[in-house]
Amino acid sequence: MTIRKPLFFMSAANRSGLFPDRMVAWLLTAATALAPASGLAAAPLMAPEFLTEVNGKQALDWVHTRDDRTLAAFRKNPLFGEFQKASLDILQSTDRIPMPSQHGAFVYNFWRDASHIRGIWRRTDVASYRTASPKWTVVLDLDALAAREKRNWFLGSTTCQEPGGTRCLIGLSEGGEDAETYREFDLETRQFVKGGFFLPHAKQDVSWLDADTLLVSRPWTPDEVTTSSYPYIVKKLGRGQKLEDATQVFAGVKSDMSVGGAVLHDSDGHVLPMIVKLPTFFTRQVYRLDGDRAVKLDLPEKSDSAGYVHGRLIVRLNQEWRGFVAGSVVAVDPMKADLAPELVVAPTARQTIEGVGVSRDRLVISLYDNVRGQAWIYRIDDRGHWNGQRLTLPENVSVSVVDSDLETDTAFISVTGFLTPTTLWMVDTATGAAAAIKHAPAQFDTTGLIVEQHEAPSTDGTLIPYFVVRRKDAPLNGKNPTLLYAYGGFQASMTPYYSGVLGKLWFERGGVYVLANIRGGGEFGPAWHDAGLKTKRQIVFDDFAAVGKDIVACRITSPDYLAIKGGSNGGLLMGVExxxxxxxxxxxxxxxxxxxxLNYETMSAGASWVDEYGSNAIPAEHAFLTKVSPVQNLRAGVRYPVPLITTTTKDDRVGPVHARRFAARMEALHLPYYYFEETEGGHSNGANFAEIAQEQALEYTYLWQILGAAGVR
Incomplete structure (x- = not known):
């Protein structure tokens, strides 16, 4: 069992480390501005230099002044208190689905509510989990741990011995940042192991090689990090061994993005220790460890490993390879020099394979056809052919693999849609039988609401799909308050999802929601993403604007009633628009x-994203970034909307300096704005439900206050 902040190498939906606001992520870099990458000079700053000192007193004083001003502006609106309470009630509702993670004989779940601010890690057996009221046993109480140790602990990445072992490495994060401290934990005693494995606070990765040996990638000395601030040296660490005595098994170079270890198991008892080297963000080299010797596998550099079945490594291709189309899932034999690849499934031009799970001897695959979800079970027959069986699930919804376990035939799949509360399905992968076992309650009134899918022509004629959620009787008079959301990067797909807060604070009041499937994402496979890389990225921005123009042309809304929203890479999209x-x-x-x-490469994890955005060290790419960089393209005398800019001090991935510089630049140009920087939460909008509810109240109060009450019912 591995419980991680989702790792960007694991699936197209969460691979970037730059995630939409409803996702979380793993492993990126320092919260302070870094020294320039080799050969790269930072562009001149347009904001006070003290803002780069993330935790400096002068910077925090600047932040607190603007936070107070923003809160004061919206707290006086009666909607703020109403929205904050409604959001918190939804977030803390005890009838949410406790999403499962299987390990051994138990189903585990991490849970937060009003009584567990930081959360509890708990477990029950499968039979109990299927009931309406499972009997949970608390394994680890994060609130009690933080209070006892007087540390601001939050649960980070957790990896346990496979198959079914009793020891785990618990990652503890300070205030939600990506850097973690790892401590060994015993699942039987439910205690940290005295004298057990301990890895001090750092951005690091760890895997169990066996019960007494770890594969660890970390900064073994302070300077042993890449220019992207990731570790690149992998060592074996034995039980009782000091860090300085660990045995090196692989070293990348500083120009790599990162290097880490991984250990895969299958139900036949095969073990596959690997080294995964990322020369760049979208390229990877995979090595099989044979003792202390690393044997490179002849895999394409643009591919992801998804699991291990019957001695076969399951690989999703992000490029054409040996006659297989990009986006295919294949199985290879890592012990053979030619890998003997077998096709599992190949998508069509309007499909993408979003997730791959591994059960005892089968694959569980979520596939999207024109942004509508399906789930399939694949098994290999005696002739070495993979055969698929589509599961009978609701249509026109999002489908994702929540969990599967190599020791059982049980998998869990979630089904959700804009107006469809999430349902958890339990699947017997041996028979293909699927049953809905848990249903999230409806959190808002859907009466009269409809979901439509439209297409808008972009500047090159490509049709860009988008979803519209609105009241069926909403007059097409251009006066419907509308929120347009998109992401547009890192091959992350935007699919329909149920949000109680969106429904309660927006739909119920007459708001229209539009989700745009613009290029840069993964909705139609690697080609949809690759179309917007580097200097081609203007087409991503054009796609978004095309959707905005289309909903205005359809009279759904008009510029006076149209708001836009995006986070992380989507925050860049918003800045450009x-x-x-x-x-x-x-x-x-x-x-x-x-x-x-113009400075992103020298800030936090920026150097790792050159594959996506391009580099300022390359003249053509610098020229393009100069044209689009939001900070540098703010102009005096232009009538801009009044934005709400949000970030967190503890964001050690993108970092808060981007948002600070943008706000400071607006201030220097005498342009009005709202700014809010949460002190905790990492690369998200808060570390706990109270903080998240406050920011959601800010956002929706801002929207209704700016757009006016015309659409309020």
């Missing part, structure tokens, strides 16, 4: 954003 088309939007929510693209 804000500066390129200021007259198209009335409001803009810019969350945990990248905004200073």
């Amino acid at each position: 804000f500066t390129q088309h200021p007259d198209m939007w009335k409001a803009a929510i810019i969350q945990v954003p990248l905004l200073d693209m």
